[in-house]
Amino acid sequence: MIDYPSKLDTIFDKLKSHGIRPIIVGGYIRDYLVDIESKDIDIELYGISSFTELQNILKEFGSVNVVGESFGVCKLYFEEYDLDFSFPRSDNKVKSGHRGFEITIDTTLDFKTATSRRDFTMNSVGYDVVEKKILDPFGGLDDFKNKTLKAVNLESFGEDPLRVLRAVQFATRFELKIENDLFSLCKDMVTNGLLDELAKERIFEEIKKLLLYAKKPSRGFELLREFGSDLYTQNISVIDEIAKERTANKQTNIVLMLAALCYDFSQKEAQDFIEKLTDEREILNRSLLLIEKHNEIDNIYEKGLNDYRLYKLAAEVNIEELLILSSSIYFSKSGSKIYKAGEEVKKRAKELNILNKKLPALLAGKDILEFGLKPSPIFSEILNSAYEAQMRGEFKSHKDALNWLKNYLKS
Structure with a gap:
């Protein structure tokens, strides 16, 4: 037996009432076997005549999105599940590349024939929700267990x-x-x-x-x-350390991994490597910044913890992300499980409330306007000077910041 969400039975019962045989296939089966919860469920349909019939059946359960009739896939978001309904099909290679296939939908195919187009035996296992049995024409379960x-x-x-x-x-x-x-x-x-x-x-x-x-x-x-x-790259041991500290944000994890792979590269070498994989500028820029700053945790600690240096660092980079990268590099190189510099920097950054953000500025452009100045390019110079003074601890409240600004403008 393969357990699947009982909420889906309303859809399956409707399909069965039209003589259609739904079979759960692919990743959901694989994830179930290794106790990974999944909200994405692929369902292959047998005994169905057309997309129009499928759309008419599914429309009462939500908005149906036909990805492409040539691919034989309909998508439906139902409750909290992403359901992909597909038709049996065969592939014929007609030109080079991943997309160089002629795809033919054939609702007369049996499960074994339709499944023969899949890549791995572990992905060729299905679960027939009508007969409540596993279908495994190519021995995928044994291969997976072995x-x-x-x-x-x-x-x-x-x-x-x-x-x-x-x-x-x-x-x-x-x-x-x-x-x-x-x-x-x-x-x-x-x-x-x-x-x-x-x-x-x-x-x-x-x-x-x-x-x-x-x-x-x-x-x-x-x-x-x-x-x-x-x-x-030669830095693959570092990404294993990063894997132990993955965050809840997938984009951040990708950035950390790419930075780890290239942490000791020049900026040009790192950019070339990352651009082999992606043109996403945010990923590239965030990765390059972490690579540029990866030694800063050690530098700050060795010079003596200083709030101003930490404030400056927080203004440039996310300190928590930098700590993950720096600690992973340290652990992979030293074999130690104690990173004193990282622990001390993290403790103080938390106390200053700048672990994941920079110090909020106490002065803004509207404060300058109140002193009778008209907007001009000099505003940014004034605000930069004010922020530097704030990071140095010259004022810690908005009232004191206004006094500082008054004196600054006089001078």
Whole structure:
């Protein structure tokens, strides 16, 4: 048995009343087997005639989004679940690249034939909600239990270069050994330059899953190196330390991981590496900033903890993120589990309430206006001087800040 949310039975009962056989497939089954809760559920439908019929059936449960009739997928957000309803289909390679397939929807296919197009045996397992039984035509359950990643079909696997990256991230996330023939095929595909056919966005999507969900993401980069890919740095042990301190924010975790991979690079080298993966400017800029500042925690501690230096640092970078990076570098290099500099800086930053934000400015442009000055470029100079004075502790209240401003303007 595979437990699925009972809330879905209202939809399944409606489908069954129309002679349609729903089968839960893909990631939900895989995640269930390793006790990972998932809100994303893929459902393949058998015995259905058309998209129009499916839309008419599902419309009472919410807004139906047809992703593309050529892909045979309808999306429905129901309760708190993202449901993907798909039709059985076959793929035919017609040109290079991940998208170079001619997709044919065929509602007459049986489950085994339809599933033969999937990448790995672990992803070819289904659960028939009508007969309440697991469908496993390619032995995926045994392979998964034996911690082995095996292709459903090596020939079709070799037609899609994205599957190499999927092999890397699945093997790393679920701690699987890649079966020998599949390993050799992945290596040949990389050696023959098939990854060059992929858009960097597609590559990054798989790398992100590796960075976000693997317990030891370094293993994924080791696999990439063994396959012959240049997506590798000598700093992979640092990302394993980062993985132990992942935040609740996925974007932040990606930034930290990329900064860790390149922390000892020059800014140009780091930018070149990150731009192999993504054109997202926020990720690039935040990563480069952390790389630039990665020694600041140690520098501040060695010079003696000083509030002004901490305020300055908080104005430039998120101190908590920098602490995660710096401590991960320290732990990976020293083997120690105690990072005295980080502990002291974190303690004082918390006391100053600047761990995740900069010191709020006590003076603003409207305060300058009250002294009779008209808006001009000099405002920013005045406010910068005021903020410096505030960080140095020359005033700590708005009243005192106004007195400081009065004296400053006189001078």
